[in-house]
Amino acid sequence: MRPAGRMAGLRLSVIRAMNEGAPAGCVSLGLGEPSWDLPREARESLEAWAGPEGPCPYGPNAGIPELRAALADHLGVPDPGILVSAGSQGALFALVQAWAGPGDQVLLPDPGFLAYPTLARLAGAEPVPYPAAPDFSLDPGLFRAALEAAPRARLAIVNHPANPTGAGASRAALDEMYAACRDREVVLVSDEVYRELHLSERPAGLADAGVRPGAVVLGSLSKAFAAPGLRVGWAWGDSEVLAPARLVHNAMVSCLSRPAQAAAAALVGASDRILPRVRTQLAVRWEAFRSAARDHLGWDPPPPAGGFYAWLPLPPEARPDPGAFCLRVRDRGGVIVIPGSAFGPRGAAYARVSWAGSPADIVEGVRRLSGFWRDR
Ligand SMILES: Cc1ncc(COP(=O)(O)O)c(C=O)c1O
Known part of the structure; x- marks a missing residue:
């Protein structure tokens, strides 16, 4: 075999x-x-879940309404612009499958989170690494040069603060990278799963000034909410980018675990x-x-x-x-x-x-x- x-x-x-x-x-x-x-908010929710007798049904593909509402409030975006996923990794998998296929190229950071090239290859696409500045921060000039050298690019991933380096990106750098992708109609995925884990000021985010056409942002319970085992993450942003990824995600898992989603709603709702x-x-x-x-x-x-x-x-x-x-x-x-x-x-x-x-x-x-x- x-x-x-x-x-x-x-x-x-x-x-x-x-x-x-x-x-x-x-x-x-x-x-x-x-x-x-x-956090005790999640523990209490999980304990309450185990309480009353009754079935444990599937939920809506898009996620339970309480979690969607908590995320919409936390992120400040309307509900249709959010994809609730099996960890942010689930959103990444779905986005790459939805937007890149055989013959396409996916831009990703080197050094960068090691799932990115794997996900590109699983979609049949070619991973194209782009370098960072010498201090490992995102460098829009180097990013644009890599994009120009990748005529078949369909999707690009930026990660800030970055795994593995801890380096960040300035707002100006993010704007420039977004503009480079927009010029070429390349989908931009901004992986910001470490953003809330900062020691001093909060790092810049790609969509701080609002949802941007052609771009989505990734978040997760796994890092800042200290709940990697719940396997809940999300992508938010342009609903046109999210729509086909939602279909892939449905095909992957149908829907997330209900107890995990209830605990996620409790965590996100208490984010302050x-x-x-x-x-x-x-x-x-x-x-x-x-x-x-x-x-x-x-x-x-x-x-x-x-x-x-x-x-x-x-x-x-x-x-x-x-x-x-x-x-x-x-x-x-x-x-x-x-x-x-x-x-x-x-x-x-x-x-x-x-x-x-x-x-x-x-x-x-x-x-x-x-x-x-x-x-x-
Ligand atoms: C940069 C980055 N993105 C995404 C993920 C996936 O995290 P999760 O699926 O737990 O949300 C990780 C996990 O380590 C990561 O480091």
């Missing part, structure tokens, strides 16, 4: 593989998920209370990470525009084979970090360090890194 041709080259993500093969007692600075408690609490958790972890990095690595990490990743330069001897180096760090040092090469060739001189874990794990993990990084 032989799986379909588009499966060629599809592997378990390096992030999952690094975590799943880890020896016992390893500290993980590898996963991008919050370690603090699920929850997001400040979450940012307090983030600040505690950032302080733990920054002081451990200074003490154990002699490195003063730059604060991210948002999110909980540090982009740590590799020691020179790691550079010929970053993957093998990070495996040594894991198996001999007992700590997981992700080789930057997993995020694209332009990430090869770095490792991604997640400081989303508990403060104790962050400090212990960074201490374990010191033997591999210090005095080299």
